[in-house]
Amino acid sequence: MVFANIEYLFLLLLLIPYIVWYILKHKKNNATLQMSDTNIYSDIKKSYKIYLLHAPFILRIIVLSLVILILARPQTTNNWQNSEVEGIDIMLAIDVSTSMLAEDLKPNRLEAAKDVAAEFISGRPNDNIGITLFAGESFTQCPLTVDHTVLLNLFQSINSGIVEDGTAVGMGIANAVSRLKDSKAKSKVIILLTDGTNNKGDISPLTAADIAKSFGIRVYTIGVGTNGMAPYPLRVAGTIQYINTPVEIDEKTLTQIAITTNGNYFRATNNSKLKEVYKEIDKLERTKLNVKQYSKRHEEYQWFALIALLFLLLEFYLRNSILKKIP
Incomplete structure (x- = not known):
């Protein structure tokens, strides 16, 4: 596979500072409810929502990456045959x-x-x-x-x-x-x-x-x-x-x-x-x-667009249902 607008792939570098910003932001977050001692909660089973906490962000990163790939116009390579x-x-x-x-x-x-x-x-x-x-x-x-x-x-x-x-x-x-x-x-x-x-x-x-x-x-x-x-x-x-x-x-x-x-x-x-x-x-x-015969190039963005749409809908669903935050 090749990219017709390969220069657009440099936009992937912009995701690095976005990821760094997200990590630093969550490290600095203060607890909403402060407790003097949390030992009484040590035996409570963790909710599955804890493991999904960062899922929306990961999905968003994947969607952005796929959008950049679509802009770069992925294409099948020419098939040359003597x-x-x-x-x-x-x-x-x-x-x-x-x-x-x-x-x-x-x-x-x-x-x-x-x-x-x-x-x-x-x-x-x-x-x-x-x-x-x-x-x-x-x-x-x-x-x-x-x-x-x-x-x-x-x-x-x-x-x-x-x-x-x-x-x-x-x-x-x-x-x-x-x-x-x-x-x-x-x-x-x-x-x-x-x-x-x-x-x-x-x-x-x-x-x-x-x-x-x-x-x-x-x-x-x-x-x-x-x-x-x-x-x-x-x-x-x-x-x-x-x-x-x-x-x-x-x-x-x-x-x-x-x-x-x-x-x-x-x-x-x-x-x-x-x-x-x-x-x-x-x-x-x-x-x-x-x-020397060759086949024409074909645009292959369709699968990238479909996956990006599915992940975007999944992120929207998680953020507004299971992981919805109440101020």
């Missing part, structure tokens, strides 16, 4: 172009990607994780954080059409790299998910991959979409009509990005395959970290 955990820095780069609304994955590609990525985040409590979104341009939805509650809340607000349409894969990688380049983590990873080919942006995907490699960042690329044609919802006159659109994923470029950065390329043609992809990445990216 442990080994697994943690890395991860940026999720997610394509939010309108083609991600295709429903070859259920309910659509974007919602399926969000669900699986959220499950992935929940399974990595020790990681710094952030989100980059890209379509025709790219921006950071959430910087690297270990507060996964906030991260998952922001995840729910992701939707298609929030930026200019298109697929700027290179910009998505570059934006994620800007968030990871200064990281001191042993392992830095980008998980890029897209369903198309690069057709926008000022940075080509392979140039962005070279930049990632220069900072020691691995890029895992995921091409999401079925083989062949995919149903795409189209709003016509207030109703939803479905048209079949071809699935065009630049697997060659996504594979080259992964190879350049020592990552892997995965293809997810349905919901279950997408889950398998994230599970595979989860297995690949595990780094042992030695961390």
